[in-house]
Amino acid sequence: xxxxxxxxxxxxxxxxxxxxxxxxxxxxxxxxxxxxxxxxxxxxxxxxxxxxxxxxxxxxxxxxxxxxxxxxxxxxxxxxxxxxxxxxxxxxxxxxxxxxxxxxxxxxxxxxxxxxxxxxxxxxxxxxxxxxxxxxxxxxxxxxxxxxxxxxxxxxxxxxxxxxxxxxxxxxxxxxxxxxxxxxxxxxxxxxxxxxxxxxxxxxxxxxxxxxxxxxxxxxxxxx
Amino acid sequence: xxxxxxxxxxxxxxxxxxxxxxxxxxxxxxxxxxxxxxxxxxxxxxxxxxxxxxxxxxxxxxxxxxxxxxxxxxxxxxxxxxxxxxxxxxxxxxxxxxxxxxxxxxxxxxxxxxxxxxxxxxxxxxxxxxxxxxxxxxxxxxxxxxxxxxxxxxxxxxxxxxxxxxxxxxxxxxxxxxxxxxxxxxxxxxxxxxxxxxxxxxxxxxxxxxxxxxxxxxxxxxxx
DNA sequence: TAGATTGTTAATCGATTAACAATC
DNA sequence: TAGATTGTTAATCGATTAACAATC
Numbered sequence: 001x002x003x004x005x006x007x008x009x010x011x012x013x014x015x016x017x018x019x020x021x022x023x024x025x026x027x028x029x030x031x032x033x034x035x036x037x038x039x040x041x042x043x044x045x046x047x048x049x050x051x052x053x054x055x056x057x058x059x060x061x062x063x064x065x066x067x068x069x070x071x072x073x074x075x076x077x078x079x080x081x082x083x084x085x086x087x088x089x090x091x092x093x094x095x096x097x098x099x100x101x102x103x104x105x106x107x108x109x110x111x112x113x114x115x116x117x118x119x120x121x122x123x124x125x126x127x128x129x130x131x132x133x134x135x136x137x138x139x140x141x142x143x144x145x146x147x148x149x150x151x152x153x154x155x156x157x158x159x160x161x162x163x164x165x166x167x168x169x170x171x172x173x174x175x176x177x178x179x180x181x182x183x184x185x186x187x188x189x190x191x192x193x194x195x196x197x198x199x200x201x202x203x204x205x206x207x208x209x210x211x212x213x214x215x216x217x218x219x220x221x222x223x224x
Numbered sequence: 225x226x227x228x229x230x231x232x233x234x235x236x237x238x239x240x241x242x243x244x245x246x247x248x249x250x251x252x253x254x255x256x257x258x259x260x261x262x263x264x265x266x267x268x269x270x271x272x273x274x275x276x277x278x279x280x281x282x283x284x285x286x287x288x289x290x291x292x293x294x295x296x297x298x299x300x301x302x303x304x305x306x307x308x309x310x311x312x313x314x315x316x317x318x319x320x321x322x323x324x325x326x327x328x329x330x331x332x333x334x335x336x337x338x339x340x341x342x343x344x345x346x347x348x349x350x351x352x353x354x355x356x357x358x359x360x361x362x363x364x365x366x367x368x369x370x371x372x373x374x375x376x377x378x379x380x381x382x383x384x385x386x387x388x389x390x391x392x393x394x395x396x397x398x399x400x401x402x403x404x405x406x407x408x409x410x411x412x413x414x415x416x417x418x419x420x421x422x423x424x425x426x427x428x429x430x431x432x433x434x435x436x437x438x439x440x441x442x443x444x445x446x447x448x
Numbered sequence: 449t450a451g452a453t454t455g456t457t458a459a460t461c462g463a464t465t466a467a468c469a470a471t472c
Numbered sequence: 473t474a475g476a477t478t479g480t481t482a483a484t485c486g487a488t489t490a491a492c493a494a495t496c
Contacts, residue, residue: 017443019462023439027429027435035395038392045476059463062479075476075478091439112333115330186434186437191256202434206428209410210315210410211247211248212248212426214314214318271453271454282455282489294454295455297455299452
């Protein structure tokens with residue numbers, strides 16, 4: 001359904017799977033298109049996008065080829081349509097329900113963040129072990145006892161968990177989440193969790209980016 | 225200094241540069257080692273780490289070969305030493321000073337986050353354009369008028385900026401930061417900013433991870 | 449010695465880049 | 473038509489995996 005061109009019979013289903021590097025770049029193209037649209041540009045070309053986001057134009061073209069999107073030679077894409085198709089493709093137009101596990105610093109920040117909703121993720125509740133937090137509200141959302149998580153998942157059929165517990169509890173909490181029927185874990189802990197291979201995990205450790213940043217700085221400054 | 229083995233004269237400086245994928249994995253090994261250390265394990269092997277973080281052991285070994293770290297055959301590494309060396313290598317033991325530009329939702333969350341300090345990043349102030357924010361304190365840090373940024377950078381010699389402004393101002397603010405003497409930008413906006421090539425940029429758009437997550441979910445559920 | 453480990457070298461795989469055909 | 477663009481196919485590059493030598 002989402003695959004664009006004809007498919008050779010012998011090619012496996014891998015054909016449909018868009019590579020992760022491409023997938024990571026698509027939101028940049030979308031973001032650029034949105035900014036252009038706000039500035040009144042009705043048409044947008046892949047070469048223009050390439051310049052705007054500083055990525056090789058052939059790569060942009062290749063990335064976009066994974067999407068069911070028809071560009072017009074010499075003209076490019078209609079900005080509005082480009083945005084709509086890309087947003088739908090990336091799942092940003094859906095409403096994916098989720099809950100936060102571990103209502104600490106980062107957990108409550110995510111519960112407060114309004115941006116998530118605009119990108120298709122709706123946080124419905126928080127879970128914690130702390131007696132002082134349980135029963136309180138954060139950003140208008142209830143914080144429940146983690147012991148009630150399994151029945152919550154069953155009842156509301158919410159299968160995306162946002163994991164923001166301390167590192168030492170990351171793996172055990174992850175195991176517990178899987179046991180409760182969670183299918184997708186957005187992992188913000190510093191630990192790389194192990195899960196059965198039918199579970200989708202997205203590791204988003206902010207601090208890991210610092211490692212890359214500091215190392216690049218060190219390289220430029222001649223390893224002082 | 226940080227390179228481990230002998231170097232062939234003809235190999236370029238690229239030899240020293242650790243590839244980004246490796247750099248991204250190192251914090252996972254560190255985190256795993258820390259958890260093990262807390263559990264009282266004095267020795268740790270790369271094969272053990274490989275199992276713990278679910279990454280091929282040869283890959284772990286190769287990643288670690290970039291670091292000046294001596295393992296002992298049949299035994300592995302001393303956990304404490306492993307942690308120390310890796311933390312130093314990744315720059316987590318230094319204190320890198322920085323400031324937040326755009327004290328909104330995400331910006332103030334980062335100003336509040338205590339984790340950053342543990343990983344070597346110290347936030348010293350916030351900057352914004354909003355009259356209602358300027359002059360207030362967030363997490364004990366002053367919020368200044370963005371017009372005063374240039375003199376602030378000069379005076380305190382703080383060259384790392386955390387960019388958390390709305391998407392439409394991302395590129396122009398980035399240009400302004402470079403003009404003010406900023407050398408490193410941690411970019412949390414949805415926009416991929418363009419900078420001169422002596423400037424280090426780390427793009428950390430949380431929402432991009434949602435794209436990967438949603439697409440993987442879609443693939444598993446058969447593209448409904 | 450046998451076995452477990454580090455850590456290197458060669459083979460494979462996949463992503464990016466380059467070249468170019470097709471289109472308007 | 474000439475030129476700008478989409479979008480594909482082939483060549484290159486780099487990262488991962490596999491095989492294995494060295495060590496204790």
